[in-house]
């Protein structure tokens with residue numbers, strides 16, 4: 049085995065901070081909230097030690113942190129921030145402005161439940177609540193992906209002229225130490241390159257008006273343009289991930305298919321639970337059932353076609369959501385239903401691990417058992433909840 | 437029109453005829469001796485100057501939202517420092533916020549406090565027309581007692597807004613910034629002098645500028661200077677500076693006019709002239725006298741803090 053000094057054992061939060069250190073952004077307006085705080089603390093220490101030359105701005109709220117990020121990125125500075133839960137909810141108004149202005153801000157998110165009641169633990173309610181804000185949403189399964197996605201995400205955002213949320217699961221990923229392989233500093237810096245924007249506030253020779261008023265004669269088209277730009281992200285992602293593979297050897301596709309090619313029954317989910325689900329797939333495969341997993345990475349834009357192709361040969365699939373859309377169906381399930389509308393298969397819906405509730409292998413086994421036995425409910429089922 | 441004055445903020449904006457905002461913007465920016473970047477809160481100035489795909493701004497300009505002009509400016513200024521340190525920018529620049537009273541006293545107060553407290557090198561200009569004008573004239577915490585506003589209408593059982601104006605100057609002063617001043621668009625030379633001082637200040641500076649609004653205060657479009665002058669001549673709107681904690685009164689009117697002289701020029705105060713509001717007007721006058729005396733005391737007190 050080669051002795052590799054780039055192999056590290058880091059929490060997801062620390063992995064994100066390491067990636068930020070290497071990217072060396074210009075500005076980072078920050079505000080603390082659990083479970084995101086270790087990211088900005090670790091990164092602030094890097095800056096204090098001279099390992100990154102980023103201006104940290106200690107904002108007085110998340111609303112101001114993202115507002116300052118808009119100002120800073122528009123000024124022409126590469127800008128990053130981080131948040132969770134209530135912080136992301138507080139930013140909501142400005143998230144739309146950042147994307148409407150086409151500013152490629154990078155935001156690390158440790159996904160967490162939303163109040164009320166207040167709960168600091170992991171789920172996807174916060175990020176799913178922000179799914180229509182016009183930000184790219186890139187989810188990570190583990191520390192390695194957090195690290196890689198932060199680097200890929202920076203380039204992807206700038207290439208697409210859209211802001212990006214690089215998302216990890218609060219605590220499960222943000223606070224658990226896992227092995228990962230970093231890249232040399234120089235490789236990362238070269239990969240992301242220098243940030244250049246067409247219009248910058250600080251380009252006083254070419255004054256530009258950011259954030260104008262638009263009336264019914266122009267607003268509609270501007271929003272269509274924004275949607276087109278978002279759709280382009282799928283292509284941009286493949287290009288960026290391809291470039292990343294060249295420097296890292298790590299191969300990231302739009303979705304991750306795990307033993308899904310010949311599977312009769314496929315589980316679709318997002319985030320850290322994919323790790324556990326892969327073990328379950330292996331165990332059930334050993335018993336002779338053809339099961340597999342599709343892991344969603346980009347949630348916005350959503351890779352409808354890729355999902356459809358990946359599951360089209362299956363007999364049934366199950367979707368596990370880590371948030372609720374009150375009065376409707378869960379967010380990922382809704383996207384999957386849209387993806388498979390031309391496929392002949394049954395789709396089951398499960399919600400799991402809200403507010404940091406555990407999810408066990410037995411819960412995932414049950415999902416596969418339901419698929420295999422054809423026990424597919426019309427309703428969304430709750431895993432490991434006390435209602436049943 | 438003076439060509440130099442309109443270099444940064446062009447004609448072709450759509451503020452009401454007789455609005456004092458453009459004069460404030462032009463004279464403040466004209467005092468800058470280096471390139472400026474403008475940060476603007478949602479409000480009358482913003483909606484009337486940036487109608488896509490046109491813009492009256494010939495300097496770099498950003499409008500983010502209503503309550504976050506100060507935070508946006510903080511981000512722009514931080515970016516400037518970061519890029520300068522890294523050698524990516526060389527030019528000297530100044531950053532100027534324009535925000536209304538609503539965007540300053542109310543919804544933007546937190547962001548302003550953060551910007552002041554962190555010491556960003558930004559001039560924040562609040563043009564104060566004493567209400568939410570862009571949305572049609574609702575009360576803000578800058579609205580004076582007795583004003584008939586859309587959300588505090590005068591009626592059979594009400595004489596309009598009951599709550600006194602928030603003392604924004606004292607709030608800003610509490611952040612220990614080096615320079616802040618109260619000015620009035622009707623006193624352009626005084627405003628220009630203050631803008632110059634503020635722009636020369638390192639770190640945050642603040643100007644609170646009275647801007648009579650023809651549309652909501654309801655007076656003839658030709659009269660904003662006249663009304664502005666009356667506001668100061670009655671001592672309702674004293675002109676003063678706070679420099680390193682020291683109060684300087686810029687204009688001491690020998691015989692201040694009675695507040696009725698001011699009130700009667702605007703329909704928003706029309707109901708106050710009826711006999712049943714006599715007591716209220718008396719209170720308003722007493723408050724003005726008390727506040728003026730407070731200012732004199734503070735001026736005489738010399739250095740209030742170090």
Ligand SMILES: Cc1ncc(C[n+]2csc(CCOP(=O)(O)OP(=O)(O)O)c2C)c(N)n1
Nearest residue numbers: 478479480502536537538539567568569570
């Ligand atoms: C968060 C938010 N709330 C409310 C509004 C609606 N709004 C836009 S401008 C405005 C009033 C602005 O008042 P002020 O700051 O005094 O500026 P002026 O209109 O008087 O120039 C309001 C209430 C908004 N744009 N954003």
Ligand code: SF4
Nearest residue numbers: 452455480649650651
């Ligand atoms: S409503 Fe008042 S403040 Fe707004 S543009 Fe008209 S005069 Fe100026």
Ligand SMILES: [Mg+2]
Nearest residue numbers: 536537567569
């Ligand atoms: Mg106003």
